[in-house]
Amino acid sequence: MSDVCHMHERAIPMQETVETLDITEESVETLLCYLDLHPQQWVEPLHPTLSVCKLQCYGGPQQLRTLTKLYGLYGGTGWSGVHVEFSDLSFYIHSYGNLTVDELFAVCALLHSRVMAQERTQLYQLKTCFTVLCIVTAVFIWMIWMTAEFRH
Incomplete structure (x- = not known):
């Protein structure tokens, strides 16, 4: 590595990647494993994840602002009137960002x-x-x- 760079988390959408590269999901996983097995360990494959989160606040944007002030962005226990939906299965990896x-x-x-x-x-x-x-x-x-x- 040219400079010290800690690994970054990345989510790569599976369906889009498979369609763009015209290869199977297993082939993409194999390529990621090749990069993991290399002495430089360019990537670290992790378990697939859902990479898109959609929040719907029935009270509108004002409700979301109020809730984030009260609970913070990650302390959503007890939120009412909020619908959270995860989608887009993605390859989830750690990788260097400064190659x-x-x-x-x-x-x-x-x-x-x-x-x-x-x-x-x-x-x-x-x-x-x-x-x-x-x-x-x-x-x-x-x-x-x-x-x-x-x-x-």
């Missing part, structure tokens, strides 16, 4: 190399399955042909 351009490039390079390695592994597995299926199919066809020849 240099070189460090950001290193993060991207790490993710790219990990994804490419995973793709190579999956391609190898797919080719191996294809080869095995070709061999099994060839043997099966040969056995059918030999059975047909034996009958004639």
